[in-house]
Amino acid sequence: xxxxxxxxxxxxxxxxxxxxxxxxxxxxxxxxxxxxxxxxxxxxxxxxxxxxxxxxxxxxxxxxxxxxxxxxxxxxxxxxxxxxxxxxxxxxxxxxxxxxxxxxxxxxxxxxxxxxxxxxxxxxxxxxxxxxxxxxxxxxxxxxxxxxxxxxxxxxxxxxxxxxxxxxxxxxxxxxxxxxxxxxxxxxxxxxxxxxxxxxxxxxxxxxxxxxxxxxxxxxxxxxxxxxxxxxxxxxxxxxxxxxxxxxx
Amino acid sequence: xxxxxxxxxxxxxxxxxxxxxxxxxxxxxxxxxxxxxxxxxxxxxxxxxxxxxxxxxxxxxxxxxxxxxxxxxxxxxxxxxxxxxxxxxxxxxxxxxxxxxxxxxxxxxxxxxxxxxxxxxxxxxxxxxxxxxxxxxxxxxxxxxxxxxxxxxxxxxxxxxxxxxxxxxxxxxxxxxxxxxxxxxxxxxxxxxxxxxxxxxxxxxxxxxxxxxxxxxxxxxxxxxxxxxxxxxxxxxxxxxxxxxxxxxxxxxxxxxxxxxxxxxxxxxxxxxxxxxxxxxxxxxxxxxxxxxxxxxxxxxxxxxxxxxxxxxxxxxxxxxxxxxxxxxxxxxxxxxxxxxxxxxxxxxxxxxxxxxxxxxxxxxxxxxxxxxxxxxxxxxxxxxxxxxxxxxxxxxxxxxxxxxxxxxxxxxxxxxxxxxxxxxxxxxxxxxxxxxxxxxxxxxxxxxxxxxxxxxxxxxxxxxxxxxxxxxxxxxxxxxxxxxxxxxxxxxxxxxxxxxxxxxxxxxxxxxxxxxxxxxxxxxxxxxxxxxxxxxxxxxxxxxxxxxxxxxxxxxxxxxxxxxxxxxxxxxxxxxxxxxxxxxxxxxxxxxxxxxxxxxxxxxx
Numbered sequence: 001x002x003x004x005x006x007x008x009x010x011x012x013x014x015x016x017x018x019x020x021x022x023x024x025x026x027x028x029x030x031x032x033x034x035x036x037x038x039x040x041x042x043x044x045x046x047x048x049x050x051x052x053x054x055x056x057x058x059x060x061x062x063x064x065x066x067x068x069x070x071x072x073x074x075x076x077x078x079x080x081x082x083x084x085x086x087x088x089x090x091x092x093x094x095x096x097x098x099x100x101x102x103x104x105x106x107x108x109x110x111x112x113x114x115x116x117x118x119x120x121x122x123x124x125x126x127x128x129x130x131x132x133x134x135x136x137x138x139x140x141x142x143x144x145x146x147x148x149x150x151x152x153x154x155x156x157x158x159x160x161x162x163x164x165x166x167x168x169x170x171x172x173x174x175x176x177x178x179x180x181x182x183x184x185x186x187x188x189x190x191x192x193x194x195x196x197x198x199x200x201x202x203x204x205x206x207x208x209x210x211x212x213x214x215x216x217x218x219x220x221x222x223x224x225x226x227x228x229x230x231x232x233x234x235x236x237x238x239x240x241x242x243x244x245x246x247x248x249x
Numbered sequence: 250x251x252x253x254x255x256x257x258x259x260x261x262x263x264x265x266x267x268x269x270x271x272x273x274x275x276x277x278x279x280x281x282x283x284x285x286x287x288x289x290x291x292x293x294x295x296x297x298x299x300x301x302x303x304x305x306x307x308x309x310x311x312x313x314x315x316x317x318x319x320x321x322x323x324x325x326x327x328x329x330x331x332x333x334x335x336x337x338x339x340x341x342x343x344x345x346x347x348x349x350x351x352x353x354x355x356x357x358x359x360x361x362x363x364x365x366x367x368x369x370x371x372x373x374x375x376x377x378x379x380x381x382x383x384x385x386x387x388x389x390x391x392x393x394x395x396x397x398x399x400x401x402x403x404x405x406x407x408x409x410x411x412x413x414x415x416x417x418x419x420x421x422x423x424x425x426x427x428x429x430x431x432x433x434x435x436x437x438x439x440x441x442x443x444x445x446x447x448x449x450x451x452x453x454x455x456x457x458x459x460x461x462x463x464x465x466x467x468x469x470x471x472x473x474x475x476x477x478x479x480x481x482x483x484x485x486x487x488x489x490x491x492x493x494x495x496x497x498x499x500x501x502x503x504x505x506x507x508x509x510x511x512x513x514x515x516x517x518x519x520x521x522x523x524x525x526x527x528x529x530x531x532x533x534x535x536x537x538x539x540x541x542x543x544x545x546x547x548x549x550x551x552x553x554x555x556x557x558x559x560x561x562x563x564x565x566x567x568x569x570x571x572x573x574x575x576x577x578x579x580x581x582x583x584x585x586x587x588x589x590x591x592x593x594x595x596x597x598x599x600x601x602x603x604x605x606x607x608x609x610x611x612x613x614x615x616x617x618x619x620x621x622x623x624x625x626x627x628x629x630x631x632x633x634x635x636x637x638x639x640x641x642x643x644x645x646x647x648x649x650x651x652x653x654x655x656x657x658x659x660x661x662x663x664x665x666x667x668x669x670x671x672x673x674x675x676x677x678x679x680x681x682x683x684x685x686x687x688x689x690x691x692x693x694x695x696x697x698x699x700x701x702x703x704x705x706x707x708x709x710x711x712x713x714x715x716x717x718x719x720x721x722x723x724x725x726x727x728x729x730x731x732x733x734x735x736x737x738x739x740x741x742x743x744x745x746x747x748x749x750x751x752x753x754x755x756x757x758x759x760x761x762x763x764x765x766x767x768x769x770x771x772x773x774x775x776x777x778x779x780x781x782x783x784x785x786x787x788x789x790x791x792x793x794x795x796x797x798x799x800x801x802x803x804x805x806x807x808x809x810x811x812x813x814x815x816x817x818x819x820x821x822x823x824x825x826x827x828x829x830x831x832x833x834x835x836x837x838x839x840x841x842x843x844x845x846x847x848x849x850x851x852x853x854x855x
Contacts, residue, residue: 011771027492027613039724043775044768048290050458053498053608055387056293072611095429096772103406106291106398114399115354126348128363134356138381141356141388145292180354 003080005033007045008087011096019083024075030086031059031070034098046097054211057146061098062087067148067209089151102147108166112174113190117182133181140176140220142212145169149206149216155199165196168206168216175220178227186241188231197225251704253424253433258284258403259688260681261423261438263410264465266294267386267673268653268680269444270393271346275681276442277400281688284436285397286405286425288445288460292394295446295458296673299386300501300604301370302378303350303674304667305343309360310367311547314375316340320847321854323668325527326372326557327632327661328804328814329851330478330822333843334639335659339668339675346674347379355392357381369506369543371555372665374531374854376545383501383602389670408434410464411780412707413441413472413649414700420472420648421694424704426711428777431770433708437696439688442642442680443469443635443651448482448788450727450781452628453735456488456499462781463788465655469635470787474644476825477657477838479633479788480795481805483664484740486561488627490579495612497627500582500605502666504622505554507601508543509584510536511565512621513573519580520553520564528556540590559663559805562626566740569625579625585618594618626740630669631788632660632805633795636824642680648687648694652680662804714766714779723764723779730757730785738793743810747797754790761786787833794835795823 001024006017020037031049038045049059052071059070064078064085078084092100121127149168155161166174174191177183191197204217214220230237260276262269265287273285287294308314319340324331351357351365357379358366367376381388398404410425414435422437445465449457470476487500505511513519524532532553533539539552554561565580575581584602588594595618599606602617609615609622634657635644642650653673660668714723730753737750761783766776801815802808821837828834 025493028494029612032494038774039722039728043722043724043766043778044773046772046774050289050293050295050460051298052458052495053298054611055384055604056297056458058289058293074612099772101429102290106404106406109395110398114395117352117354120352125352126364127351129356129359130363131359134359137356138358141381141391142384144297144387145391177354180356183354 001080003033003075004083005037006083006085007037007097009045009097010094012094015094017085024080028075029071030063030068030073030075030084033075034070034086046095046099048099055144057144060089060146060148060151062089067151069146069148069211072211089147091151091153091157104162105145105147105150105169108170109173112170112177113185113187115177115180115183116185118184127182129181136219137176137179139214140172142214143169143172144212146211148209148211152205152209154203154205161196161199165199168221170195171197171200171224172214172216172220175224178224188228191224192228192232197221197228251435251701253435253704255435255437256284256403257437257693258282259438260284260440260442260684261286261436262442262444262681263423264294264444264446264653264655265291265404266296266444266446266653267389267393267670268677269294269442270390270397271674271677272442272444272652272681272684273402274393274397274400275678276685277402279682279685279689281685283402284405284438285402286408286410286436288407288409290406291404292390294390295461296386296390296670298456298499299389299670300383300499301503301506302368302380302385302667303343303347303389303670304370304373304377304665305347305379305671306340306377307344307347307365307367307379309364310545311375314377317850318374318854319343319377321851322373323659323665324661324851326663326665328663329661329819330803330840331661332639332658332841333847334841335676337847338639339659339672342675343671346671346678350389350392350674353392353396355388357388368503369551369555370666371502371505371561372557373667378667380503382600383503383604385670409777409780410468411711412703413468414696414703415472416694416700418647419694420646421696421700424707428772431773431776435696435704437693439691439693440648440650440684442684443649443655444653444677444680445655447631447654449628451730451734451785451789451792452739453731454488454497455628456485456497457628463784465651466634466791467784467787469644469646469649469651470791470825470827472646472649473827474646474649475636476791477633477636477822478661478795479631479791479825480799480823481632481660481662482628482792483558483630483632483805484562484626485629486558486565486626487582487624489613490623490625491577491613498608499627499629500622500624501602504582504584504602504605506543507584507598508540508587509554509582510552510586511554511561512581512583513568514575515573519568519573520556520561523564524553524556525560532556557663558666562740563807565626575623577623579623581621582624583621585620630654630664632662632664633657633792640679641683642676643683643687648691650680650684652676662806711780714764714776717763717765719763719765721760721764723761723766723775723782726757726760726764726782727778727785730754730789734789734792738789738796740807742796742806742808744797747793750793751790754786754793758786790833791825794833795825798823798835798837
C-alpha cells in the first residue's frame with residue numbers, strides 16, 4: 001500500500017507543501033515515512049529525531065494539524081486515503097522544513113530559580129522522603145521537553161506572548177520545583193509578575209497533547225495559581241509565608 | 250588564522266549526555282571557562298534513553314552490599330579483562346555520585362523508610378540500581394542539565410566536531426560545523442573532553458539513534474590516541490522485534506528485574522538450560538527461588554534471566570537458530586505471568602515499568618500486563634573505546650580526555666546493566682576535574698599555519714560531498730555498512746566472515762569518498778550523513794580488526810571458530826592506533842597487574 005505525505009518544505013523566508021508518495025508497511029509511524037522519503041526522494045529534508053521511542057521529545061511536528069511526536073504516531077491511526085500533512089510546530093520560528101528554532105525554551109528555563117534543598121535529614125548528608133510525597137513531582141518530571149504543550153498553547157501560538165508567559169512546559173517545571181519536598185526556594189512572586197501564570201485560562205489544550213499524559217493543568221498549573229492567590233491575596237497566606245521563611249532559615 | 254568564527258574556552262567538552270554534562274559541571278566548579286558542544290539539542294542525548302537505573306552500592310535495600318561486592322561483580326561480568334583501577338574507582342565513588350544527584354534535585358523512587366530505592370539487575374549480586382520507574386536516564390540527564398545551565402557553561406547545541414586541532418603532541422582545540430546554517434567554527438581550548446557516546450549506528454538492529462557514529466572514537470584515533478577493547482560490542486538481549494519499524498528499540502532489563510521471564514515458543518524457560526560455571530553458585534535452580542529473589546528474599550539466588558547480557562543474548566540466538574523462536578524471530582519476554590503471584594499485578598507493572606507499558610501499547614498493540622512481549626538482541630553499547638588513564642581519564646595525547654561510553658576500560662568484555670549511568674557520573678566528574686587542572690597548568694595552544702592548514706583541509710573535505718555529481722547516496726552506503734556489520738561482525742563471529750567484512754569496508758570507504766549531497770548547507774541531513782560515514786567506517790574497521798585478533802570467545806565476543814575462552818587472551822587487551830601512513834595498527838597489550846588486595850576481594854567473592 002502507498003500513502004501520500006504533504007510535507008512542508010521551506011525556511012524562515014517561506015515555503016510550501018510538497019507531495020511525496022511512499023510505501024506503507026505494518027507498524028510504521030510517521031517518522032518512518034519521513035525517513036523513507038529522506039533516503040529515497042529528499043535527502044536534504046530537515047527533521048529532528050533521536051530515540052524513536054517517545055523518550056527524548058525531539059521529533060515534534062504537526063501531523064494532520066495535531067501536535068504530535070512523529071515517532072509515536074502510527075500510520076494505522078491516520079486516514080491514509082487522504083494525504084497526511086506534516087508541518088513544523090507553529091509556536092516557534094521555522095529554521096528549515098520540519099525544524100523550528102526552540103532556543104527560546106532553553107533561555108526561559110535558565111531564568112527559573114534553581115532547586116535549593118533544605119539541610120540534609122541524616123548525618124551522612126542524605127534525605128528521607130516518602131514515596132507518596134514525591135508521586136506528584138515524579139509525574140511532572142516525566143516531561144520529555146518535546147514542547148508540544150508550548151506549541152498548542154494559544155497564549156504562545158496565537159498571541160506570541162513569549163516575553164510575558166513561560167508556557168505550560170515551564171509552569172510544570174516550576175511546579176516540580178515548588179512541590180519538591182526538599183526545595184526551600186519561593187517562586188510565587190515571579191510566577192505572578194514575570195512568568196505570567198495569570199495568562200493561562202486553563203483550556204487544557206496542553207494536557208490534551210502531552211505525550212507523557214502529564215495532567216499539566218489540573219495537577220500543575222491550577223495548584224500553582226492557588227499558591228499565587230494564597231501568597232498575594234490572602235492575609236493568612238502572608239502570615240504563613242513569613243512563618244515558613246523563618247522555619248527555613 | 251582562517252576566517253571562521255572562533256570561540257575560546259579553558260575546557261571544551263564534546264558531547265552532552267551524562268558524562269559530558271557531568272564533566273562540564275565539574276570543570277566549571279573549578280572556575281575555568283567551559284564550552285559544551287552537543288550534536289543534538291541539550292537533554293536529548295542517549296542518556297535520556299537509559300531505563301533501568303544507576304548501579305551504586307548504597308546498601309539501602311540490602312545492607313550486605315558494599316564497594317567490594319560491586320567491584321567483584323563488575324570484574325566477573327567483564328570476564329576479568331577490565332582495567333582493575335577503573336572498576337575499583339567506579340565501585341567506590343558511585344554512591345557519592347548518586348547522592349549528589351539527589352542534592353541537585355533528582356527524585357528517585359523510595360524505600361519504605363524514605364531512602365533511595367534500589368532494584369535487582371543482571372549480574373549484580375544485591376539490589377543495587379537506584380532508579381525512577383523505567384525512566385532513570387531522563388531523570389539523570391534532566392537533573393544534570395538543569396543544574397548545569399546555572400553554572401555559566403556555554404552550550405553549543407546542534408554542533409558537530411569534525412576534527413581535533415593539535416600543536417605538536419598536544420590538543421589545542423576542535424573544528425566543526427553548526428547544523429542550522431552549516432557554518433564552520435573553531436573552538437580553541439586548553440583541554441578537550443570527549444564524551445560522544447557509542448557506535449550503534451554501525452549496525453542495522455540497534456537501540457542507538459542517528460548520533461551514535463563513533464565520533465569521539467574516531468576523533469581520538471585520528472589525533473593519535475589508542476583505542477582499546479574494540480571487539481567488545483554489547484548486544485542487549487531484549488530489543489523489540491515487531492513491528493519491523495520498531496526493531497531494535499530497547500526493552501529494559503528492569504522487566505526481568507521485576508520478575509519477567511524468557512520463554513521459547515514451546516513455553517520453556519530456556520535460561521535454566523545453560524547456566525555458566527562461574528555463575529552457578531549464584532543462580533537459582535528452580536523457578537520459585539528466582540521469583541523469591543525478585544521479591545527481595547535474601548536467602549534466594551537470582552533467576553537465570555538476570556545472568557549477564559552477553560550470555561542471555563547468546564541463549565536467545567540459540568533458541569531462534571534452533572527453531573524455537575517466536576513468530577517474528579524473537580523469543581517471549583513475559584511479565585504478565587506475575588498476576589499468578591501478586592493481587593494487583595497489572596497496576597504494579599504499570600507503576601514499575603510505565604514507559605515499557607506505553608511503548609508496547611502504542612507501537613505494537615501489546616498490553617504487557619496481559620500478553621508476553623516478543624524480543625531479540627539489539628546493538629546497544631560498546632565496551633571498547635579511547636584508552637585513558639584510570640584516575641585522570643586523559644588519553645595518551647596530552648590535553649585530550651575521554652569519559653563515558655567513548656572511553657573504555659571499566660567494563661572489560663561485557664558491561665553489567667546499570668554500570669553505564671554510574672560510569673558516566675564517576676568518570677565524567679574525573680574527566681572534568683583533571684581537564685580543568687590541565688587547563689590551569691597550561692596556556693592556550695597555538696593556532697598557527699600548520700593548524701590553519703589542518704582546518705582548511707578539514708573544511709575542504711567537509712564540503713566535498715556538494716561538489717560531487719555521483720548518484721552515490723550517503724544513506725545507501727550507511728545502510729549497506731549496517732547490513733554488513735550486522736551479518737558478518739555481529740553476535741556470532743568467525744574469521745572468514747570478518748575477512749569478508751574488511752573487504753567490504755574497504756569498498757564502502759571508496760563509496761563514501763564518492764557520496765554526494767544535494768541542496769544547500771542549511772540543516773541538511775543528507776550532508777550530515779555523508780560526513781558521519783568516515784567515523785562509522787573507522788569504528789567498523791576497528792571492531793572487525795580487534796575481533797579478528799582476539800581468537801577466543803569471551804564476554805560479548807563469541808566466535809564459532811574459537812568457541813572457548815583461551816588463557817592466553819585472559820591476560821591481554823587489544824589496542825588500536827593509527828600509523829604514520831594512516832593505516833590501522835593492532836597489537837595485544839598485557840593487562841596491568843592487579844594489586845593483591847583486589848585479587849583477594851575477587852577470590853573471596855567467588
